[in-house]
Amino acid sequence: MEVLPTLVYINMFLCTLLSYWLWKDEKMKHKQRAKLPPGTMGWPYIGETLQMYSQDPNVFFAAKQQRYGDIFKTNLLGCPCVMLASPEAVRFVLVTHSHLFKPTYPKSKEKMIGPSALFFHQGDYHARLRKLVQNSLSPETIRKLVPDIEAIAISALESLANQQVTKTFCQTKKFAFEVGILSIFGQLNIRYREELKENYCIVEKGYNSFPTNIPGTAYQKAMVARKRLDQILNEIISERKEKKLLENDLLAHLLNFKDEKGQTLTEIQIADNIIGILFAAQDTTASALTWIIKYLHDDQKLLEAVKVTIFLRF
Structure with a gap:
């Protein structure tokens, strides 16, 4: 009589494990499809913030642009981001495909200005x-x-x-x-x-x-x-x-x-x-x-x- 509940629990565990595996696999496939531009993300959370502040920010971004091109990824102030350094890329975001993007700011900046702005x-x-x-x-x-x-x-x-x-x-x-x-x-x-x-x-x-x-x-x-x-x-x-x-x-x-x-x-x-x-x-x-x-x-x-x-x- 005790075998049946045990089998049910085992089946539930296996189904949960399978579902998680399928979800993880789908997520990995999605990541492979949506390739990010070149660049480095730096340390967890801190990212490359300290590197940027240890020098002139203009020098930091110029070096990134020279190495990775006009579009590159980085992590600043705890926020993963993609930097645009060409008029064509900016026009793509702000003019021709603005409906695909939502303006967001780091939480620290929202808190400082005021979230109701x-x-x-x-x-x-x-x-x-x-x-x-x-x-x-x-x-x-x-x-x-x-x-x-x-x-x-x-x-x-x-x-x-x-x-x-x-x-x-x-x-x-x-x-x-x-x-x-x-x-x-x-x-x-x-x-x-x-x-x-x-x-x-x-x-x-x-x-x-x-x-x-x-x-x-x-x-x-x-x-x-x-x-x-x-x-x-x-x-x-x-x-x-x-x-x-x-x-x-x-x-x-x-x-x-x-x-x-x-x-x-x-x-x-x-x-x-x-x-x-x-x-x-x-x-x-x-x-x-x-x-x-x-x-x-x-x-x-x-x-x-x-x-x-x-x-x-x-």
Whole structure:
């Protein structure tokens, strides 16, 4: 009588083992079909992060490109990834076959910026937030800010008057940050502006650091500063609500947002999106401004044409 249950258990075990073997075999076949590009993955979890940070990242990627070509695999910040170093490959991902790819970021970066930031999402949430941001930063709105933006530019140039050499990209980043604060908050209290700048700089320094919470590391300092940014933004939001200020800046649009179900954004969602927008806009804006300055400097005829256009417009 005891033999039958034993046989049943043995059969169940063998079936489970067979199923696992078939699943493993299918998985191996799939891996063989989906070949990854050449490259090395480095150590488990750490990957090649330490190698990249031990030298100039540009040198690290240039060496990889020279050895493996324009498309290669690696592992950075705990994330296996494929690097693209040619315009054709980038166009394939971003333009012709964008529907095949989903934008993702290392968890450490999501945590630092804020998981509710719109560029970490897809679907309805992303579409609604993106439309809201576009509306709040429309050409009509920006046009009204031109006098204030001009004042920021003049102040930045005056601060450089006595410097013989300056790094253009660093200065345009500072300028982009000031304009970003203006676009998001309007005329913000100087105390809040300085506190935001101080903590944001700490977060930015730790953004590409190795994600370890050991006290004193760039990442740990950045996470502490990120929490402080939440506190500052909550103070600004509370003050805005208390005084019932009627503004037309991005913060006002975020505070007044309601979806089709009447749901508003939480303060955490608002804070994540404000920090996300600052991150998304700063480097790209600074890069564009740096190249514009270079081309205007190198081509005097172009510079004169721009001066004439500006003179005629105003």
